[in-house]
Structure formats: structure tokens, C-alpha cells
Amino acid sequence: RKEVEQDPGPFNVPEGATVAFNCTYSNSASQSFFWYRQDCRKEPKLLMSVYSSGNEDGRFTAQLNRASQYISLLIRDSKLSDSATYLCVVRGGGSYIPTFGRGTSLIVHP
């Protein structure tokens, strides 16, 4: 089983839609969780951290489910500019090496 798994997509949604991605992780000792956004051929950029209590930033909501070992990202009222690949990142307790998922592709169309 891969350490961090994401559905590669693409998720193809119309503007204004709500879309959600999940990311599962295998290391139950993982302590840090993040979502990054990566545009085509560009560098990844931190979108948001995922806390045990969840995290909301405008149209974006991230949640952590430790019991089932997954994190989620919800995007409300999708914009064309949200089209990108969303990377899930997990870091285990005491480790300096983060594990990146392969990313989920989102395409928002008019």
C-alpha cells in the first residue's frame, strides 16, 4: 500500500460547483498534514495546513479523520482559477521527510 494515496482525477466540474478530494495515508503516527496547489509546470504552493479541528480559509475547508486515516479538501463555489493539481502532504512524527501524494487534478470549466 502506498504511503499517501490520492485519486488522480481529473475532476471536471462547472464553475460554482462544490468539489471534494480525499487523501489517505498509511502511517498512523503521522502528525502533520497539508494541502498544496500546483499549477502546470510551476512550483507547488502551500494552500493550507490541516489541523485536528479542521481548517477553513474562504471557500476552502480541510478536514482530518485520524480514525480512518484520511484528510479531505472541500472547495465551494469553484472558480476557473481553481483549476490545478492539488497535492496532499503527510509527515510522520519525528520524521523530517514529508511524503507527497501524486496529486489530484481539478478542471473547472465555464
Add this chain to the structure above:
Amino acid sequence: EAQVTQNPRYLITVTGKKLTVTCSQNMNHEYMSWYRQDPGLGLRQIYYSMNVEVTDKGDVPEGYKVSRKEKRNFPLILESPSPNQTSLYFCASSRTRDEQFFGPGTRLTVL
């Protein structure tokens, strides 16, 4: 402007010709890392550094070297590049172990 810079951005070279990719950050971050990104494999960490003169291997260190003589710089060295090192390389820095800022990337082709 807070940023991570990498040079060169694009490089085509031949097998065995030593090369260095530079990375510099102006945010006074202690942590710096190098990653490679390959289709279908995602980002994988090559080396990381917790501070000056402190470096350690990531997931895929074979064929690479790094040094951290100054806090702002973290060059990646390929002593004898091979075609399987053709990839997109990213340098990153962070104040803690997390929330990394990435450079713009270096696209390397080894013939």
C-alpha cells in the same frame, strides 16, 4: 520580496558531465530541501538540511550531493549525471519542518 531562487531554470547536459544547480532563499529559513518530480511518481525528497553544515538524506539521495555552507544557499550537485536523473527539480525552504516555500524549478535533461 520573499523568495526561493534556482539556477539554471533549464539545463540539457550529457552523461557524466558534473553539474551544480544553485538554490538561494532570502527568508532566513533554517530548513532547506531538494525534491525531484517525475510523472506518475510525485515529489520525492532528495536531501534536506536543518541548518548550516547539517544535511541528511531524503528518500532518493543516490547520485546527488549537497552542501550547506551558508544559511541562504543549498546547492545540489550531480557529480556524474545519468539519463535517469532527467527530471524536474525543486528547492524548498521553511522556517519549521513544514509549510515549505518552493523555488520555480529546474528542468534537467541528461542525454
